[in-house]
Amino acid sequence: xxxxxxxxxxxxxxxxxxxxxFKERLSSADFEKYINAKKRLSFQKHDTIFEDGEIPKGVFxxxxxxxxxxxxxxxxxxxxxxxxxxxxxxxYRSLLCGENFQAKAEAMTDIECVFLPSEIFMHLLxxxxxxxxxMLQKIAYELGExxxxxxxxxxxxxxxxxxxxxxxxxxxxxxxxxxFIKISLTREEIANxxxxxxxxxxxxxxxxxxxxxxxxxxxNIKILNHDKLMKLGHVVL
Numbered sequence: 035x036x037x038x039x040x041x042x043x044x045x046x047x048x049x050x051x052x053x054x055x056f057k058e059r060l061s062s063a064d065f066e067k068y069i070n071a072k073k074r075l076s077f078q079k080h081d082t083i084f085e086d087g088e089i090p091k092g093v094f095x096x097x098x099x100x101x102x103x104x105x106x107x108x109x110x111x112x113x114x115x116x117x118x119x120x121x122x123x124x125x126y127r128s129l130l131c132g133e134n135f136q137a138k139a140e141a142m143t144d145i146e147c148v149f150l151p152s153e154i155f156m157h158l159l160x161x162x163x164x165x166x167x168x169m170l171q172k173i174a175y176e177l178g179e180x181x182x183x184x185x186x187x188x189x190x191x192x193x194x195x196x197x198x199x200x201x202x203x204x205x206x207x208x209x210x211x212x213x214f215i216k217i218s219l220t221r222e223e224i225a226n227x228x229x230x231x232x233x234x235x236x237x238x239x240x241x242x243x244x245x246x247x248x249x250x251x252x253x254n255i256k257i258l259n260h261d262k263l264m265k266l267g268h269v270v271l
Contacts, residue, residue: 040205043175047168048121051095056162064161071154076146083139083147084125090135092151093125099145100207100217103137114227116179117142117217119207126169127176129155142217190268195228196238197267200248204257218253 049055057065075094077083083094086105101118115137118124128135129152150158159166190198200215207216219227225235239255242248247263249256257263 040175043168043171044121047123047172050164050168051123055164056158059162059164060158061161064157068150068154068158071151073149074146075149077141077144079141079143081141081145083141083145084135086135086138088135090125090129090152092149093123093129093155094139095123095148095150096120097146097148099141099143099147101139101141101145103139105137112138112226114223117203117206123172126155127173192228192230192234193238194267195230196224196235196242197247197263198269199224199227200242200255200257201260201263201267201269209256212256214249214251214254214256218255220253 053069056068060068077099083101084090096118098120100120101124103115103118103124104112105115106112118139124139125135159169203217203219204215210216221236221239222232224239225232228235239248239250243250245262247257247259247266249258263269
């Protein structure tokens, strides 16, 4: 999905899911239920937000920090499914399906978030059409992301996949004041995302650095030539 459409969905969700907006749309009784039910939670880096297989008790809206969703494979190796940044909501898919969580959520930085219990979130969806509509948009967007991931892993070379994932990480997570992608990933995590061996990921990152496509400082990566990476990865942002 083009970046502007993704940003539009995220901005629409932010406008809808906040105290001021809820107060304007909800009845006094429903707004009071919402205010009394929501909790502010904090997690430290590497803390588990919820476990794969855990029964959902509510949804989490990140206000600060970043997290990752991952699933353990048959041989115990974790596969990173996607990254969660400020403004994102997690936990709702399993809740809406009536099933246990199908992935593990882990803090990649210190996190501050709002937790909304299941019964209140489901009630808000019933009484608030604007919230229901924006949640439908988010679900549709994530379905598109899943379809793109299947194509990404099945049809692109490892070199093309690395180029694309670096661009998507920058788009998703943003950059720090020096231009480095905000979240630093281990080489094993990068290999996990692009579906290759850690040694191959290390070699490709070194090649990208030598070709002046990226700058590397430890685990931190800065994109130097977006156009060449987009051509290399056949990416349209």
